[in-house]
Amino acid sequence: MTQIMIVGATSAIAQSVARIYAESGARFFLVARDASRLDAVADDLRVRGAMSVECLAADLSDHDRHPEIIAAAFDAYSGLDTVLIAHGVLPDQPHCQESVQSTLDSLNINFLSVVSLLTPIANRFEENKRGTIAVISSVAGDRGRQSNYIYGAAKSGLDTFLQGLRNRLSKSDVHVVTIKPGFVDTPMTAHIPERGILWAQPEDVAKGIIQAIDKQKDVVYLPRFWSLIMLIIRSIPERIFKKLSL
Numbered sequence: 001m002t003q004i005m006i007v008g009a010t011s012a013i014a015q016s017v018a019r020i021y022a023e024s025g026a027r028f029f030l031v032a033r034d035a036s037r038l039d040a041v042a043d044d045l046r047v048r049g050a051m052s053v054e055c056l057a058a059d060l061s062d063h064d065r066h067p068e069i070i071a072a073a074f075d076a077y078s079g080l081d082t083v084l085i086a087h088g089v090l091p092d093q094p095h096c097q098e099s100v101q102s103t104l105d106s107l108n109i110n111f112l113s114v115v116s117l118l119t120p121i122a123n124r125f126e127e128n129k130r131g132t133i134a135v136i137s138s139v140a141g142d143r144g145r146q147s148n149y150i151y152g153a154a155k156s157g158l159d160t161f162l163q164g165l166r167n168r169l170s171k172s173d174v175h176v177v178t179i180k181p182g183f184v185d186t187p188m189t190a191h192i193p194e195r196g197i198l199w200a201q202p203e204d205v206a207k208g209i210i211q212a213i214d215k216q217k218d219v220v221y222l223p224r225f226w227s228l229i230m231l232i233i234r235s236i237p238e239r240i241f242k243k244l245s246l
Contacts, residue, residue, distance in 0.1 A: 002026040003077040008087025010037045012186035016206030022048040029073040063116045085135040096150045110154035125174040134177045142230045145246040178219045182226040
């Protein structure tokens, strides 16, 4: 039976992942900022078959609360075996370019808050010599583009952190999977007017996440065609890339 902590549990992708796990009777410890939405997600999971659901509402940008959150999760389920980190924001790039504080806030929630959570979680799993840590990053971290380099910088830093964490924890049978979605039709991307063949639904991404966890993948692009797209983008010489409007 899966015992999973989901951080950012009210996000569209996280909810889709949780619904799949609920069907097999998983136990959940859910964390998100909005208490009312969190309760609604919990009720939905119980109806779908979850064995138990515990909730904790918290502002994840407040690093001082992270020890409390982690302790509560591991106290609730001594056999906690999976952690999914799914929180984050998609900042307004033009606004960040004008506001240092907005830039720092974005880097905090998308990168530093994840590091703050994962460091003690990794230590607990390492001590137990078991567990899976899955983190939603983004294809945006593969290369800095003028349209979203603040978001991309946070995800790039996160990717490198996870790579090192994976290398370290592999000696303790703890698996770390980096999840790199492309465009996903969620409330976070609702302001983007154009939709096309590159866009995926949260339910499809969720299936890919669970498959990656089950197969102990290291890095997974979702949908998989993003792996080829980003390979091409990374291969463009800088002298050409800087002239493109991406």
